[in-house]
Every structure is written in C-alpha cells, then in structure tokens.
Amino acid sequence: MNPILSVEGVTAGYGRVTVLHDISLEAGRFGNVGLFGPNGHGKTTLLRAISGLLQPKSGRIRFDGQDIVGHSARAIVGAGLIHVPQGNRLFPDLSIADCMALGAYSPRARPHEAENREKVIKLFPKLAERWRQRVRTLSGGERQMVSIGTALMSHPRLLILDEPTLGLAPKIKDELCASVMDISRGGVPLIVVEQDIEFLLELTQQLYLVNHGAVATEIKPGESLDHGEIMSMYFGH
Amino acid sequence: MSALAEILFGGLFQGSLYAMMAVGLALVWTTIGVFNFSHGVFMMLGAYIAWQLVELGLPAAVAFPVAVVVMAGVGWILQASVVRPLIGRPNIVLVVVITTLAAGSLIENGALTIWGPRSKQIPALIAGNTTIGGVGVSLHQIAIIVITPLILAALWMFLNRTRLGLALRAVAQNEDASHLVGLNVTALYGLAFAIAASLAGLAGIFMGGYRFMSPVMGSDPLLKALIVVVFGGISSISGPIFAAYLIGFFEAACSYYFGLYWTPALLFGVLILTLMVRPEGIFASRSRGLA
Numbered sequence: 001m002n003p004i005l006s007v008e009g010v011t012a013g014y015g016r017v018t019v020l021h022d023i024s025l026e027a028g029r030f031g032n033v034g035l036f037g038p039n040g041h042g043k044t045t046l047l048r049a050i051s052g053l054l055q056p057k058s059g060r061i062r063f064d065g066q067d068i069v070g071h072s073a074r075a076i077v078g079a080g081l082i083h084v085p086q087g088n089r090l091f092p093d094l095s096i097a098d099c100m101a102l103g104a105y106s107p108r109a110r111p112h113e114a115e116n117r118e119k120v121i122k123l124f125p126k127l128a129e130r131w132r133q134r135v136r137t138l139s140g141g142e143r144q145m146v147s148i149g150t151a152l153m154s155h156p157r158l159l160i161l162d163e164p165t166l167g168l169a170p171k172i173k174d175e176l177c178a179s180v181m182d183i184s185r186g187g188v189p190l191i192v193v194e195q196d197i198e199f200l201l202e203l204t205q206q207l208y209l210v211n212h213g214a215v216a217t218e219i220k221p222g223e224s225l226d227h228g229e230i231m232s233m234y235f236g237h
Numbered sequence: 238m239s240a241l242a243e244i245l246f247g248g249l250f251q252g253s254l255y256a257m258m259a260v261g262l263a264l265v266w267t268t269i270g271v272f273n274f275s276h277g278v279f280m281m282l283g284a285y286i287a288w289q290l291v292e293l294g295l296p297a298a299v300a301f302p303v304a305v306v307v308m309a310g311v312g313w314i315l316q317a318s319v320v321r322p323l324i325g326r327p328n329i330v331l332v333v334v335i336t337t338l339a340a341g342s343l344i345e346n347g348a349l350t351i352w353g354p355r356s357k358q359i360p361a362l363i364a365g366n367t368t369i370g371g372v373g374v375s376l377h378q379i380a381i382i383v384i385t386p387l388i389l390a391a392l393w394m395f396l397n398r399t400r401l402g403l404a405l406r407a408v409a410q411n412e413d414a415s416h417l418v419g420l421n422v423t424a425l426y427g428l429a430f431a432i433a434a435s436l437a438g439l440a441g442i443f444m445g446g447y448r449f450m451s452p453v454m455g456s457d458p459l460l461k462a463l464i465v466v467v468f469g470g471i472s473s474i475s476g477p478i479f480a481a482y483l484i485g486f487f488e489a490a491c492s493y494y495f496g497l498y499w500t501p502a503l504l505f506g507v508l509i510l511t512l513m514v515r516p517e518g519i520f521a522s523r524s525r526g527l528a
C-alpha cells in the first residue's frame with residue numbers, strides 16, 4: 001500500500017530558529033502511526049507544517065501522492081487531511097453545535113454533515129447532552145471530545161491527533177483512548193502524537209521517535225518492542 | 238414632559254449614530270484583533286461618495302445604497318493593503334494603529350483635493366419636520382432612529398444565524414482552529430472590514446443629511462466610537478451597541494441639564510470611573526469574540 005502521507009526532508013521552524021531538520025517519515029503504509037519523543041523537539045511543529053499552518057523552509061509533503069507544501073490550510077482540509085491541535089483551545093464562546101457546524105464547513109464535508117453528526121454523537125453521547133453549551137464551560141475531557149468531534153465532522157481521510165490525552169484524569173483518558181480506537185476501527189487512518197507509550201503501542205502499527213527535529217528511530221510492525229526498550233530509547237543512550 | 242421627550246429623542250438619535258460607528262470598530266477588533274483608525278475616514282468617504290453620486294444626478298434611493306456598497310470595497314482594499322500584510326506580527330496592534338492612521342490621513346487629504354474644503358450637504362433620508370411630545374424634530378432624524386436598530390438587528394442575525402456569520406465569530410476566537418476547519422481566514426478578515434466600512438459609510442450618509450460635511454467630519458465620531466467600544470467592552474458587538482445608546486442618553490441628559498460645554502468633561506469623568514471599577518468595560522465578557 002502506498003503511504004497516504006509522506007514527509008520528505010522537511011526543514012521548518014519559527015523565524016530564524018530551525019526546529020525540524022530534514023525530517024522524513026511516512027504514514028498509512030502499515031496502519032496508524034505514532035509519534036513520540038521528549039517535549040519541545042518538534043512534534044507539534046511537524047504537524048503544523050503538515051496541515052499548512054506553518055510554511056516549511058524546504059522539503060516535500062505529499063498527501064495522497066500530491067505535494068501539498070505551499071497549499072493553504074483550507075485546501076489541505078478540503079483534501080481531507082484533518083488536524084486536531086494540541087491543547088483543545090477551540091472556540092471558547094461557541095456552542096458544541098456551532099463547533100460541529102464549523103467542522104462541516106468545507107464543501108467536501110458538507111454533504112456528510114448529518115451522517116457525521118450521528119457518528120460523533122454515538123461516539124461521544126456526552127456532547128449531545130451539552131449541545132448548546134459554550135465550549136468554555138466544558139471540562140478538559142469534554143473539550144477534547146469537541147475537538148475530535150469537530151475533526152470528524154470534517155470527514156477526514158487522515159486524522160492527526162496532537163497529544164489528545166494531555167492533562168486528562170486517568171479515567172477520562174481511558175474513555176478517550178477507547179473512543180480513538182473506535183475511530184480507527186471505523187476506517188480512518190491516524191497519526192497520533194502521545195506521551196503515553198502504552199496507548200500508542202495498542203493503537204498504532206508504526207512508531208517514530210522524534211528527537212531534535214528529526215526521526216531518531218523508526219519502529220516498523222513486527223519489530224515489536226516492549227515498554228522498557230522504548231523508555232530507554234526515550235531517555236537515550 | 239418636553240424635557241423627557243427631548244432627552245429621549247436626543248439620546249436615541251445620538252446613540253444610533255454612535256452604535257452604527259462603534260459596531261464596525263468592534264467587529265474589526267473582535268475578528269482581527271486590531272483597531273482601525275481609518276474608521277472615521279470611512280464615514281467621511283461614504284458621505285462624500287453619496288454626495289458625488291447625487292451630484293451626478295442619481296436619485297438618493299440609488300446613490301445611498303451604491304455608496305454603501307462602494308464603501309464595502311474600500312474597506313476590503315484597505316484591509317488587504319495595510320492590515321493583511323502585517324498579520325502574525327507580534328506588535329500588530331500598534332503597527333496597525335499607525336498604518337490605518339496613515340491610510341486615513343492619505344484618504345482625508347485625497348478627499349480634500351478632490352472635493353475641496355467647502356462644506357457640502359446631502360439630501361435627508363426623508364425631508365421635513367414634525368413635532369413629538371412638544372419637541373420639534375426632523376423626519377431625517379426619526380428615520381435614523383428607526384433604521385439603525387433594524388440594521389443592527391440584521392447584523393446580529395447575520396452573525397448568529399448564518400453559517401458565514403458563524404465563521405466570522407469563529408475567526409474572532411481562534412485563528413489557528415479556524416484554519417484547521419478550513420475557513421478562508423483572509424477572506425473573513427476582508428469581510429469584517431467590508432462590513433465595518435459599509436456601516437461607517439452609512440453613518441456618514443446619515444450625518445451628511447443633517448449637518449455640513451467636511452473632510453475631517455469623521456474624526457470626532459471615530460473618537461466617540463472608540464469611547465463607546467472601550468466603555469461597552471471590546472469583546473463583543475452587543476456591548477458597544479448598548480453602550481452607544483447609554484452614552485447617547487447620558488450626553489442628551491447632560492447637555493439638557495448642564496449644557497453642551499460640560500458634557501464631554503462629564504462623559505469622560507463617568508468613563509474613567511467606570512473603567513476603574515470594571516476595566517474590561519461594562520457589558521464585557523472575559524474574552525474576545527462576537528456575541
């Protein structure tokens with residue numbers, strides 16, 4: 001199977017600071033992809049470059065074979081590459097209903113609006129109870145559900161999640177992990193950045209350790225590692 | 238009785254003009270996070286364009302809407318030229334104060350060159366006068382009092398009941414997240430400016446119908462709109478609308494009881510006191526956003 005997304009030699013950063021150094025990776029060849037690694041080493045920056053929020057200085061990013069570097073974030077969303085950003089800041093004064101309507105804003109997603117709304121409500125029944133409530137009044141877990149729900153409304157062909165369980169209480173986190181597994185079983189390929197390695201091992205088939213803005217190690221299917229080995233890679237040397 | 242009628246009428250009238258101006262300023266602030274200091278110039282330009290069209294022989298009923306539409310284009314162009322290129326800069330708020338002031342003064346001088354310093358007047362919306370509650374008022378002013386809330390209500394409906402309005406409210410709250418649901422953020426910024434400029438242009442047409450116009454006619458209304466927006470809270474558009482009428486009534490009452498001379502001092506006194514007690518404005522919520 002061809003990779004649905006490939007990142008080829010991307011260098012990117014903020015102003016004069018370079019964060020990503022010639023990073024390359026692929027997604028979709030073996031299933032879901034997990035990214036992990038220490039904080040501040042460029043995982044979020046990579047995702048921002050993929051979804052068009054940040055212009056890479058060089059390199060190629062192919063989605064479904066087409067180079068999307070230089071495309072607007074809107075065009076990339078329009079193609080079905082959907083990114084749930086870190087930290088679920090969302091739209092604090094909009095209601096859940098408004099967020100879902102926004103999720104279905106792109107012409108590609110609009111015909112599927114009703115069908116996707118049902119899916120989201122089935123996945124996160126809690127959201128239906130709070131449908132007219134403002135996002136700012138929701139708990140952290142609920143906000144993350146709204147983030148993911150909004151992304152599902154965009155009818156993703158590839159879904160990118162940046163630390164979806166960050167800062168959630170253990171019980172809520174488990175529920176959310178189960179929902180993400182459900183999404184994957186529903187046939188949407190995922191790229192997930194997570195600190196929780198157990199969750200990544202369960203969810204993904206291919207792992208990349210991102211260190212200093214480049215891929216330090218790639219773990220392909222079959223090369224299954226145990227938690228200890230990964231932890232020693234994580235903390236290095 | 239006539240005192241009450243005079244204050245009520247004066248307040249409604251001034252409040253309408255302030256609301257018309259302030260709401261555009263607030264719309265631009267909430268969506269883009271900048272203050273547009275050419276907003277007063279938009280008002281002037283709207284009035285002059287309407288005047289020019291009437292001079293060319295168009296009936297007011299055609300000239301006025303055309304002027305408002307032209308102003309939408311002017312707002313869009315101004316946004317694209319002196320605001321959009323600066324978006325993303327850390328000091329954008331201050332830089333845009335300078336660029337919009339500069340653009341405004343350029344347009345003002347342009348207007349002076351094209352139309353000259355001689356004051357002009359455009360036709361009233363409705364000619365004639367009447368008496369209400371013992372107070373003589375012009376039909377033009379009554380038309381403004383009636384039309385303004387309708388336009389503000391339409392704007393509210395647009396923002397709160399349409400998909401495009403929802404997109405504008407979303408951009409006001411989180412630009413990155415707006416990109417990530419596929420909104421055309423640049424176009425929405427342009428739209429916010431276009432709407433604001435149209436409303437300012439219409440306010441100019443209102444004003445040019447009862448007062449002489451000059452190229453600097455927009456500077457005092459801009460100042461008032463800034464006061465209204467700061468007083469009402471810069472986080473929404475409903476705050477400034479209420480504040481506009483509140484200030485309108487306050488001014489009407491002050492000038493009735495204390496005279497025009499004392500009104501600005503009293504207004505600023507109340508404003509400063511209010512902001513000491515509620516720095517975020519009287520009707521504000523905590524965040525930026527259109528509600």
Ligand SMILES: Nc1ncnc2c1ncn2[C@@H]1O[C@H](COP(=O)(O)OP(=O)(O)O)[C@@H](O)[C@H]1O
Pocket residue numbers: 014017019038039040041042043044045046
């Ligand atoms: N908006 C920004 N401006 C400047 N530097 C940034 C910005 N966002 C992140 N960085 C820097 O880029 C580096 C990588 O950050 P990030 O991609 O968020 O890492 P991760 O997601 O792996 O924790 C960090 O050193 C961080 O300080």
Ligand SMILES: [Mg+2]
Pocket residue numbers: 040043044045086162163
């Ligand atoms: Mg991160």
